[in-house]
Amino acid sequence: MEIATWNVNSIRTRLEQVCQWLEHHPVDYLCLQETKVVDELFPHQPFLERGYQVYCAGQKSYNGVAIVSRRPLDRVEVGFASLLPDREEFLDEQKRLIMGCPLPDVALINVYIPNGSSVGSDKYAYKLAWLEALRIYLDTLQGQSQTRIILCGDFNIAPEDRDIHDPSDRENHIMSSEPERQALEAIRQGGLVDAFRHGNPETGHYSWWDYRQGSFRRNRGWRIDHHYISEALLPDLIGCTIDVQPRGLPQPSDHAPVILSLGLEW
């Protein structure tokens, strides 16, 4: 089973690149973030023609997630509300979470975690609240039925200094401040493993590069797009790789796709 995550920064602008990429990398599930389109306008047809179906949860202009799938997903749900009905509704107003089950005891959760703007801002507080809700959501999901979890997406957090080209001043920087890292660590402590870091200890591997200052050419990036898997899935882990090729195309997304390979049988 192959699963990719890719923040495409508008699915309609990136449609040709995404379809091209899928033809060379026919993954089973492609988890998209920042689709930036309402569901009625999501371009289903190009994916249907390539043997995929689309589960999407979008909004106008901002955010939006989707799972492009080669097989039907069971129990597809959008947002926190399906498991956390008492949670404040404002955390589901922005379309940032979609989940479905490839297998009865495996949940695939695709997230677009808030950026947070700057440390200490209102958006930063929203990001931390969203992360706390995600932690409770995952605990609830795991606790209910021993579901194994594949959690992927754009986390907008570099977990460690080796995930940043230049970690100086990281404490005051969005995506690397200590409260953000601790919030992600609290999620991970529910028994999740960073699939890329399992066997890739060295620095210099990134998934996002700023559009400005020739950041990609100079490999001045951040590793903020991740796959986390339940420890119970570790025996099935084959590998996790970042495909930097699309980032070098004309008019690219600022993120590269990250591919998870699992030896799971259908």
Next chain:
DNA sequence: ATGGCACTTTCAAAGTGA
């Protein structure tokens, strides 16, 4: 200290991202 680049939206200047 600021902007640098790209995307979206009642079409063009502003909000957002990271």
